[in-house]
Amino acid sequence: MTGAPLLEIENLRIEADQPGRPPLLAGLSFTLAAGERMAIVGESGSGKTMATRAIPGLLATGTHRAAGAIRFEGRDLAKLGEAELRAVRGAGIGLVFQEPMTSLNPALAIGRQLAEGLTLHCALSDAEIRARSIAMLQRVHIRDPEACLKRYPHEFSGGMRQRIMLASVLLLKPRLLIADEPTTALDTLSQREVLDLMVELTAETGTALLLITHDLGLVAKYTERVLVLEKGVLVEQGATRDVLSAPKHPYTAKLVGSLPRRDESRAPVAADASALLSIENVCVDYAGRPGILRAGKPSRVLDCVDLNVREGEIVALVGASGSGKTTLGRAALGLKPLASGAIRFEGVALNEMNRAQRSGFRRAAQLVFQDPFSSLDPRLRIAEIVGAALRHVPGLDRASRRARIRATLADVGLDGFGDRMPHQMSGGQRQRVAIARAIVSEPRLVVADEPVSALDLTIQLQVLTLFQKLQAERGFACLFITHDLAVVEQIADRVVVLEAGRIVEEGPTAAVFDAPSHDYTRRLLAATPGLALAGIATA
Numbered sequence: 001m002t003g004a005p006l007l008e009i010e011n012l013r014i015e016a017d018q019p020g021r022p023p024l025l026a027g028l029s030f031t032l033a034a035g036e037r038m039a040i041v042g043e044s045g046s047g048k049t050m051a052t053r054a055i056p057g058l059l060a061t062g063t064h065r066a067a068g069a070i071r072f073e074g075r076d077l078a079k080l081g082e083a084e085l086r087a088v089r090g091a092g093i094g095l096v097f098q099e100p101m102t103s104l105n106p107a108l109a110i111g112r113q114l115a116e117g118l119t120l121h122c123a124l125s126d127a128e129i130r131a132r133s134i135a136m137l138q139r140v141h142i143r144d145p146e147a148c149l150k151r152y153p154h155e156f157s158g159g160m161r162q163r164i165m166l167a168s169v170l171l172l173k174p175r176l177l178i179a180d181e182p183t184t185a186l187d188t189l190s191q192r193e194v195l196d197l198m199v200e201l202t203a204e205t206g207t208a209l210l211l212i213t214h215d216l217g218l219v220a221k222y223t224e225r226v227l228v229l230e231k232g233v234l235v236e237q238g239a240t241r242d243v244l245s246a247p248k249h250p251y252t253a254k255l256v257g258s259l260p261r262r263d264e265s266r267a268p269v270a271a272d273a274s275a276l277l278s279i280e281n282v283c284v285d286y287a288g289r290p291g292i293l294r295a296g297k298p299s300r301v302l303d304c305v306d307l308n309v310r311e312g313e314i315v316a317l318v319g320a321s322g323s324g325k326t327t328l329g330r331a332a333l334g335l336k337p338l339a340s341g342a343i344r345f346e347g348v349a350l351n352e353m354n355r356a357q358r359s360g361f362r363r364a365a366q367l368v369f370q371d372p373f374s375s376l377d378p379r380l381r382i383a384e385i386v387g388a389a390l391r392h393v394p395g396l397d398r399a400s401r402r403a404r405i406r407a408t409l410a411d412v413g414l415d416g417f418g419d420r421m422p423h424q425m426s427g428g429q430r431q432r433v434a435i436a437r438a439i440v441s442e443p444r445l446v447v448a449d450e451p452v453s454a455l456d457l458t459i460q461l462q463v464l465t466l467f468q469k470l471q472a473e474r475g476f477a478c479l480f481i482t483h484d485l486a487v488v489e490q491i492a493d494r495v496v497v498l499e500a501g502r503i504v505e506e507g508p509t510a511a512v513f514d515a516p517s518h519d520y521t522r523r524l525l526a527a528t529p530g531l532a533l534a535g536i537a538t539a
Contacts, residue, residue, distance in 0.1 A: 003029035012068035025232045037209040039219040042229035044455040057085045091121040092175035098181035104153040105422045105462035111149030128245040159190030174262035180212040187321040187483040192527035214456045217529030228252045233393035258457040275308040275478045282341035303501045314478045316492035324501040325481045329447045370450035376422040383418030389441045408440040449481045485528040
């Protein structure tokens with residue numbers, strides 16, 4: 001590094017304003033050069049987000065205390081007043097957060113939000129602001145940027161919203177861009193597109209990038225240097241490839257060891273095993289937006305889909321956002337009406353079941369949601385949440401129900417947690433509760449919709465390992481919906497690739513991964529950095 005660094009953090013310490021609580025960040029020190037790309041990694045609670053919010057002075061006042069030096073371009077930001085900090089934010093330091101929908105104002109048009117920073121920091125006319133906004137939207141590959149200026153955030157997909165957020169930040173050409181988990185909520189293809197754009201645009205302007213993430217695959221692909229935080233303490237740092245290929249600290253080794261890897265020990269399901277779930281030529285339509293004098297034209301979300309899930313088999317359903325994965329999973333459980341086709345469980349069409357058969361199907365087929373916090377009733381204790389699935393199981397008295405609940409919680413590693421509330425549990429523990437709720441009725445089919453996408457690597461490994469153990473012991477079939485192909489390689493017997501509502505490829509997981517036949521599958525595999533990182537970690 002030549003000359004003074006762009007950013008210097010010296011002995012940064014952050015404490016919660018609560019007596020007796022250990023520090024959230026304990027003496028962090030590092031430097032970042034102009035144009036350098038560096039990552040800070042660690043599990044939830046490691047302090048990485050706290051560190052990055054302290055840099056531009058965005059820690060919550062009254063609840064956190066920060067000490068130490070934060071020098072940006074030689075100025076100690078910790079000693080600046082609020083007005084001086086506002087001048088640094090945006091023009092000097094830009095921030096991109098995890099969920100753009102919470103960063104973009106839902107009540108303001110995109111054009112007005114893009115103009116805000118330029119109006120505050122630059123002496124430009126309205127025409128110049130509009131021209132710059134359109135040019136930047138073109139750079140981030142937004143179609144029809146002029147029309148985009150008049151639209152609102154809810155009219156765009158997650159990937160498009162993150163591109164717009166990136167455009168709003170980079171319009172001011174900051175010298176430092178802090179990206180805090182910028183792609184966690186995105187599918188694999190959108191993730192790659194957004195990060196490729198981020199790196200390309202920052203390289204053009206010489207902007208330094210500080211990437212905050214728990215995804216080591218992204219770290220390997222997009223950064224030059226990495227810092228590893230564990231419970232607020234810097235445990236390792238260095239060149240990205242060196243740290244990931246030969247970690248020196250046990251915590252870093254644990255993170256690298258948590259990467260999903262192909263399960264070679266899993267016995268294949270017999271090819272002649274009977275189909276438990278049959279999806280036959282299924283089409284699903286969504287109603288279009290109605291006009292003043294006419295009904296909206298429906299859009300086809302699933303188009304002539306055929307798929308079987310055999311007894312005891314884990315079938316992974318993969319594809320980008322909008323491909324129809326979740327819709328197919330819900331249709332398989334009878335939760336979405338079909339435009340045509342049939343869904344059969346043990347040979348009986350769902351729409352032809354009598355009342356007793358439908359009741360039996362609801363016990364035999366269960367759903368694990370992506371976000372357990374929003375799917376768990378916050379007013380109920382864990383035992384009540386898990387036990388709700390047993391209300392309609394015949395032949396169970398109160399004592400048997402309690403015994404089943406306790407045994408199931410023990411099976412998922414939550415023995416003794418029955419009296420807790422959802423908010424008293426971590427994300428990984430809540431996902432275990434969601435799995436317990438699904439399996440407590442001893443189902444024969446489980447549909448798991450992105451069950452680990454929001455979890456840290458180590459917690460993800462724990463949940464996946466638990467899921468595999470339970471599936472092997474109980475023998476239920478599973479339709480596992482995900483956009484993470486690295487997870488698929490670890491858990492699935494067979495993979496089905498969905499693009500724009502159509503199946504474009506399917507087959508045994510190893511065969512599809514080793515020799516994909518469809519271009520869309522090859523693009524998904526190429527956009528999954530965790531697969532390449534697994535090779536680095538074992539090199």
